[in-house]
């Protein structure tokens with residue numbers, strides 16, 4: 001019984017390590033979008049924000065991707081006009097994510113979101129590629145692996161309790 005628990009513990013540790021090495025890779029802030037498609041760039045502060053909310057989105061050339069000032073969409077550079085959406089209903093929850101539509105190759109690069117009130121900054125790199133053909137299969141299969149890995153982890157965790 002105790003040796004069984006030990007091996008279960010070992011498997012648990014191995015799985016944890018595996019998950020830990022996988023997790024940073026997926027949250028490593030590189031976002032991939034496809035040309036003419038849309039992509040959500042996340043900027044989420046962990047706590048609620050008192051209104052009105054102000055946040056600044058900039059790109060690699062320091063262009064104004066979007067200025068949210070006093071909880072309203074304010075300035076947008078001509079490059080992004082009509083292509084950037086934010087989610088005003090979620091501002092107060094700390095969610096100042098934006099959606100960039102109709103992606104172009106020259107949208108690729110660094111993006112930065114800054115919330116001055118709480119001195120929070122999120123940086124990410126956007127990678128814009130052509131729509132995948134066979135490449136897409138590897139992406140979905142790796143996320144399936146994650147699901148397959150977390151199932152036994154959950155079972156093990158429960159059986160150890």
Ligand SMILES: *[C@@H]1O[C@H](CO)[C@@H](O)[C@H](O)[C@H]1NC(C)=O
Pocket residue numbers: 040044087090095096097
């Ligand atoms: C932030 O809002 C966007 C748009 O509604 C949503 O897709 C995203 O999941 C939200 N992020 C969090 C962490 O709630």
Ligand SMILES: *[C@@H]1O[C@H](CO)[C@@H](O)[C@H](O)[C@H]1NC(C)=O
Pocket residue numbers: 030125127128129
């Ligand atoms: C962007 O995508 C291309 C094609 O999938 C890949 O070769 C490249 O390494 C990616 N760049 C980053 C920064 O992820």
